[in-house]
Amino acid sequence: xxxxxxxxxxxxxxxxxxxxxxxxxxxxxxxxxxxxxxxxxxxxxxxxxxxxxxxxxxxxxxxxxxxxxxxxxxxxxxxxxxxxxxxxxxxxxxxxxxxxxxxxxxxxxxx
Amino acid sequence: xxxxxxxxxxxxxxxxxxxxxxxxxxxxxxxxxxxxxxxxxxxxxxxxxxxxxxxxxxxxxxxxxxxxxxxxxxxxxxxxxxxxxxxxxxxxxxxxxxxxxxxxxxxxxxxxx
Numbered sequence: 001x002x003x004x005x006x007x008x009x010x011x012x013x014x015x016x017x018x019x020x021x022x023x024x025x026x027x028x029x030x031x032x033x034x035x036x037x038x039x040x041x042x043x044x045x046x047x048x049x050x051x052x053x054x055x056x057x058x059x060x061x062x063x064x065x066x067x068x069x070x071x072x073x074x075x076x077x078x079x080x081x082x083x084x085x086x087x088x089x090x091x092x093x094x095x096x097x098x099x100x101x102x103x104x105x106x107x108x109x110x111x
Numbered sequence: 112x113x114x115x116x117x118x119x120x121x122x123x124x125x126x127x128x129x130x131x132x133x134x135x136x137x138x139x140x141x142x143x144x145x146x147x148x149x150x151x152x153x154x155x156x157x158x159x160x161x162x163x164x165x166x167x168x169x170x171x172x173x174x175x176x177x178x179x180x181x182x183x184x185x186x187x188x189x190x191x192x193x194x195x196x197x198x199x200x201x202x203x204x205x206x207x208x209x210x211x212x213x214x215x216x217x218x219x220x221x222x223x224x
Contacts, residue, residue, distance in 0.1 A: 032211065034212065034213070036215075041202075041220075042217070042218065043202075043204045043215040043216060043217055043218040044155070044204075044215050045215070046212055046213070046214060046215075049211075049212055088155070090213075097143070097208070098145070098157055098160065099145075099213050101154060101155050102154075103154045104154065
């Protein structure tokens with residue numbers, strides 16, 4: 001199993017809907033997780049970090065961490081076409097400070 | 112969040128020449144910076160870890176003599192692509208960690224003719 005896994009998508013949702021992006025992880029990563037957004041041709045931008053079990057909300061974004069099931073999710077409420085991008089899940093392995101990235105999920109929000 | 116700046120954002124060079132990319136942490140000090148490369152429609156790939164005042168640590172398969180990294184100060188790391196060839200054309204992105212979170216520069220798109 002890869003350390004961080006994501007479905008490549010694309011995930012298509014209509015404008016105004018909730019977009020749900022998921023990421024699973026292996027035992028080899030630590031308990032610090034991050035969601036990045038990457039627009040085409042641009043560098044990744046940090047959206048959320050989550051360290052504790054449960055939900056963390058920031059505006060339209062909610063990160064959810066479930067350690068028992070080893071997954072972390074990102075919910076985007078009231079999705080907008082400007083949210084269309086690739087979303088990268090990342091985590092630190094337990095024995096190094098190099099952030100490990102998933103392959104990313106491409107989100108398409110259509111009007 | 113912390114700000115990481117990269118320069119140049121785009122560079123076009125002839126095959127065989129060398130290109131230098133600068134990465135600066137603008138509002139914090141970074142003893143460690145990370146250099147990534149990303150080919151079109153592919154994932155980020157970590158190339159090397161830049162350590163202030165010491166040698167960089169390269170990932171497996173990355174040629175250290177081709178990708179020279181210098182981290183001379185707590186706010187500046189440079190990546191030099193030596194004797195560039197068309198296959199080195201890619202999107203190079205630096206990053207630095209601040210309070211446990213990794214922040215990326217804008218990226219530098221290299222095109223080797």
